[in-house]
Amino acid sequence: MSYKVGYLGPAATFTHLAVTKFFEEHAEHVPFLTIPQCMDAAAEGRIDLAVVPLENALEGSVNLTIDYLVHEQPLSIIGEIVAPIQQHLMVHPSREDSWEDAERVYSHSHAIAQCHKFLHHQLPKAKYEYATSTGAAAKYIQEHPEENIAVVANELAAEEYNLKIVRKNIHDYTHNHTRFAVLHPNQHTYIKTKLKKITDRTTLMITLPSDQSGALHQVLSAFSWRKLNLSKIESRPMKTGLGNYFFIIDIDMKMDEVLIPGAMAELEALGCSVRTLGTYSAYSI
Numbered sequence: 259m260s261y262k263v264g265y266l267g268p269a270a271t272f273t274h275l276a277v278t279k280f281f282e283e284h285a286e287h288v289p290f291l292t293i294p295q296c297m298d299a300a301a302e303g304r305i306d307l308a309v310v311p312l313e314n315a316l317e318g319s320v321n322l323t324i325d326y327l328v329h330e331q332p333l334s335i336i337g338e339i340v341a342p343i344q345q346h347l348m349v350h351p352s353r354e355d356s357w358e359d360a361e362r363v364y365s366h367s368h369a370i371a372q373c374h375k376f377l378h379h380q381l382p383k384a385k386y387e388y389a390t391s392t393g394a395a396a397k398y399i400q401e402h403p404e405e406n407i408a409v410v411a412n413e414l415a416a417e418e419y420n421l422k423i424v425r426k427n428i429h430d431y432t433h434n435h436t437r438f439a440v441l442h443p444n445q446h447t448y449i450k451t452k453l454k455k456i457t458d459r460t461t462l463m464i465t466l467p468s469d470q471s472g473a474l475h476q477v478l479s480a481f482s483w484r485k486l487n488l489s490k491i492e493s494r495p496m497k498t499g500l501g502n503y504f505f506i507i508d509i510d511m512k513m514d515e516v517l518i519p520g521a522m523a524e525l526e527a528l529g530c531s532v533r534t535l536g537t538y539s540a541y542s543i
């Protein structure tokens with residue numbers, strides 16, 4: 259079967275690269291300009307699956323993805339793709355010899371954040387401007403050669419949009435990986451790939467009862483005494499007022515019939531609300 263897979267586009271974003279490697283020829287690729295547009299299309303059945311960035315090793319969560327999943331479009335995470343990220347600095351070919359005079363650096367906020375040290379030292383006067391994706395930034399300078407802009411993006415974007423790479427591997431730290439989420443309206447959806455599986459995961463959203471001392475400690479102990487290994491815990495604002503947060507927790511195993519449901523029941527008995535955002539396998543490129 260061939261899936262219709264939506265992704266954060268346009269062509270040659272890191273998300274597009276992840277989709278190409280994960281699905282090979284078994285998918286029709288459909289680019290979307292923004293993460294919410296891509297997720298809406300999956301929720302409305304216009305595409306079969308949505309692939310969007312979830313978390314970067316250097317910059318942390320892609321808040322737009324987590325917040326849209328939690329507050330707007332309750333899709334399930336049914337798979338994860340982990341990809342190494344290499345950032346390059348590129349310009350329109352007409353500016354190859356004068357790239358150090360660039361007035362602006364244009365890219366996805368995470369891409370700029372991953373290259374802060376480089377940009378601070380090599381382009382100290384340039385202003386940062388944020389695009390919806392690295393690919394969108396690359397496409398923009400192809401279409402606007404008159405603007406004195408440098409872009410941070412990947413090798414494929416330089417090829418796709420005919421740009422000149424002037425500095426390679428400008429990310430500040432070498433272990434630069436990104437997790438991409440494969441999303442579908444229904445949790446029980448099977449996807450196939452030839453990529454290597456690295457782990458299983460279950461992602462939960464937990465809201466603590468307000469003003470209860472020691473609540474987070476009790477939540478963590480529900481996982482700890484069951485020996486459920488957590489690989490991530492992060493708080494995000496509830497958007498209901500200052501000081502109201504929920505937690506995103508990743509457990510290093512798939513939903514079972516005993517341990518995770520037992521932990522969830524214990525949390526609910528403590529007054530927490532618990533939602534499963536997904537139970538899935540993670541694959542590496």
Ligand SMILES: O=C(O)C(=O)Cc1ccccc1
Nearest residue numbers: 271272273366368369391392
């Ligand atoms: O903008 C892109 O190309 C994306 O796919 C999002 C992203 C941005 C920076 C690092 C990894 C993924």
